[in-house]
Structures are given as C-alpha cells and as structure tokens.
Amino acid sequence: MTDDQNKKRANLRDVAKSAGVSVATVSRVLNAPDAVRPKTREKVESAIRTLRFVPSAAARAINSGRTRFVGALVPTLDNAIFARFLAALEHKLLDHRLSLVVANTYNDPAIEVEKAKTLVDVGAEGLIVSGITHDPALDDLIERCQLPTIATSYHDPSYHLPTVGYDNMAATALALDYLAGQGHRDIAVVHGPLANNDRTRARMAGLDPVGHAAQLQFFETEIAILGGCRAASAILAAPRRVSAILCFSDVLALGVLFELQRNAVRVPDDLSLMGIDDLAASAHSEPGLTTVHLPVSRMGETSANAVAGWIETQERPAPVLLVPDRVIRGSPRAVEPG
Missing domain, CATH: 3.40.50.2300 (Response regulator)
Known part of the structure; x- marks a missing residue:
C-alpha cells in the first residue's frame, strides 16, 4: 500500500484543526450551512476538499443526535x-x-x-x-x-x-361502474389474499353488484403475474361464463391477459378486462389495459x-x-x- 492508502480517514477534528475553527462550526457547515458566515464556511469547505473528508453517518448522529x-x-x-x-x-x-x-x-x-x-x-x-x-x-x-x-x-x-x-372502495366502484356501463352483467373478480390486507378488503366492499344488476364470481390468488395466470385458468374452467374480468391490481390483470392469450381467448372480443393501479406496463400491453389510476x-x-x-x-x-x-x-x- 502507498503512504496515502495507509493514512487514516480524516475526521471532524482534523477538518476543524485545518480550518482553524471549532468542531461545532464544522458540524454546522455540514448540517446547517446557511447558519455559518460565508468566509468561515469557505474555509471549512476548503479543508474538507483538501483532506478528502467524507462525513460519517454514525459520527454525525453522535454529534447532532440525528440519524436523518x-x-x-x-x-x-x-x-x-x-x-x-x-x-x-x-x-x-x-x-x-x-x-x-x-x-x-x-x-x-x-x-x-x-x-x-x-x-x-x-x-x-x-x-x-x-x-x-x-x-x-x-x-x-x-x-x-x-x-x-x-x-x-x-x-x-x-x-x-x-x-x-x-x-379503495371508490377505486373498485369506478371500475365496476365502467364495466356495468358497458353492458357487462356476469363479471369475474380477481383479487389478492384478504387476510392481513385491509386495502383488498376495502376494495371488495366497494363492489355493489345489486346496484348494477351484476352477478359477480370471486377468485382469490397471489398478487403476482403467476397469480393472475392461475385465476384466468380457474375462470375459464368455471361452469358459469363471464363477459368481463375485473382485477384488483394491474399485476393480476396482466397475468390474466397472458393466460387468456395463451388459451386463444381474445381480449376484448371474447372477454373484457380491467385492472386497478395503472402500472407503466399497462399502457403498453396489447390491447392496452383499461384501469383505475391510483396516484x-x-x-x-x-x-x-x-x-x-x-x-x-x-x-x-x-x-x-x-x-x-x-x-x-x-x-x-x-x-x-x-
């Protein structure tokens, strides 16, 4: 190793000594630079550059009481x-x-x-x-x-x-209202696990099949592309046919789309599909996924x-x-x- 590599890492005291100021002043330059006079701040910043000082998060926490x-x-x-x-x-x-x-x-x-x-x-x-x-x-x-x-x-x-x-209730209400407005009455709903997920439960509560004269079938699966694929297989195998599929997330909807295409089911000609989230990929699928944008x-x-x-x-x-x-x-x- 060179002598430079053997040198220990500079600390606050080294910077303070080089700049001719107190350790507290160096700390203020690092944490509240506007509170330090420009001339003093320039001296400290010059010493920092010369010593190649890199602030330590642990040391900063000790000195300031903040981990930030x-x-x-x-x-x-x-x-x-x-x-x-x-x-x-x-x-x-x-x-x-x-x-x-x-x-x-x-x-x-x-x-x-x-x-x-x-x-x-x-x-x-x-x-x-x-x-x-x-x-x-x-x-x-x-x-x-x-x-x-x-x-x-x-x-x-x-x-x-x-x-x-x-x-979350409003999000699914927006989705169901749109599908119902398009004439869909038999709708499959694909959602993630209800256990430990209040967002999914709230989205479930936002569905009003009676108000839309709709018949809903529910399919619970993991929130993943694979989960959407599995749900689509279950929908295709179910005895009651549906005209539309509403997914509680775009991830599930994309998985459903892939599985439908694998089974030569055309979207939207054979089945309509809608998601919730508005992921970036949803704008680029074929066809583009109609969804509820969550900000x-x-x-x-x-x-x-x-x-x-x-x-x-x-x-x-x-x-x-x-x-x-x-x-x-x-x-x-x-x-x-x-």
Whole structure:
C-alpha cells in the first residue's frame, strides 16, 4: 500500500484543526450551512476538499443526535406499484435532507413488528407503513417511542395515525361502474389474499353488484403475474361464463391477459378486462389495459412531506385523500346485456 492508502480517514477534528475553527462550526457547515458566515464556511469547505473528508453517518448522529433517516415498511418488493411509491418517497425525502431505509414485511404482521423494531433500534426518526391493519405490538412500539408514522395506501381520517392514501372502495366502484356501463352483467373478480390486507378488503366492499344488476364470481390468488395466470385458468374452467374480468391490481390483470392469450381467448372480443393501479406496463400491453389510476407517486411525495414536517416541527399532519380516476384503453368492449 502507498503512504496515502495507509493514512487514516480524516475526521471532524482534523477538518476543524485545518480550518482553524471549532468542531461545532464544522458540524454546522455540514448540517446547517446557511447558519455559518460565508468566509468561515469557505474555509471549512476548503479543508474538507483538501483532506478528502467524507462525513460519517454514525459520527454525525453522535454529534447532532440525528440519524436523518426514515424507515418504510412495505408488504412486498415484488410489485411495481411499491417500486414507484418508494422512488417518489425517497426522492422527496432528499429535499428534506432525509434518507430512506426500506424493509420488506412479506405481508406478515409479526415480521412487520420485528422489522420496525430493527429500524427503531438503528435510529429511524419516522416510519411509513402500508394500510391500517397492524399487530397491536407495532402500535405499542410507535406509541412508546412517540415516533412520527404515516399510514399509506388507505384513507381513514378516524385512524389513530395520519393516513395518506386513496379511497379503495371508490377505486373498485369506478371500475365496476365502467364495466356495468358497458353492458357487462356476469363479471369475474380477481383479487389478492384478504387476510392481513385491509386495502383488498376495502376494495371488495366497494363492489355493489345489486346496484348494477351484476352477478359477480370471486377468485382469490397471489398478487403476482403467476397469480393472475392461475385465476384466468380457474375462470375459464368455471361452469358459469363471464363477459368481463375485473382485477384488483394491474399485476393480476396482466397475468390474466397472458393466460387468456395463451388459451386463444381474445381480449376484448371474447372477454373484457380491467385492472386497478395503472402500472407503466399497462399502457403498453396489447390491447392496452383499461384501469383505475391510483396516484401512487403523489402518495410517495405527500407522505415524505408529511413525515418530514412531523419530524421537524413535532406537529401531527392532517390526513390526505388522493382521488383515483379511470384510464380508458382497449381491453374492454361494450356488450348487449343478456
């Protein structure tokens, strides 16, 4: 190794000594540069460049009492809807000089509690969780730590945590209303597991078959392309024929589409298809998938602003309702009601 490689990494004290200032001044330059006089700030920044100083997150936490990171607990990473949400969340947190650490809960409340404890142990200043159904141990942890926590993907002003999300009942109501308006009465509904998922249960509650004179058949499956394929096979094998399939997520709808095409079932000529989410891929399938757009990126940005504001001011934010809307493409067609 060279002498340069053998040198230890520069620390705050080295920078302070080189710049002729206190360690506290160096810390202010790093954490609140606008609070330092320009001439002093220039001296410190010059010393940082000369010493090739890279701030240590651990050291910064010790000096400031801040870790400046937020933890996000999501039920899966194997779904583009969460990828889009997390990307927007992280991008907006950066505007508040906060970082993001993500933990996968595998849609298991017990795992969610353990992952939350780990995030708290390493100093999370806030949490983002999915939905409003959680193990009581998670609520107890949040309460004991007085931890700013935002519940997402669900809107409920009465919930004990601030919610930033959409009306899941309204999303399925929009979808069913559109299909019924196209003349469909026999409709298959493909959804993910109901256990531990309040968003799916709320979407189920948003269906009003009586109001639309519709007959609904329900098919529960895993929320994945494979789950959609399996549901489509079950629909094709069912004794009662349907004219349309409504999927509670675009991931399921794309799986259904692939399986129908594999079985030479034409969409929309033979069967109409509709999803919920509005994933990027849905605009590029053939045919394009008609769906209900959920403002997931806006939910990420709004959640970031809410939790960052709560961390900085200690003031609890108000709940935020994000409104879904229909995106009409080529996968359904109108039929004459039978």
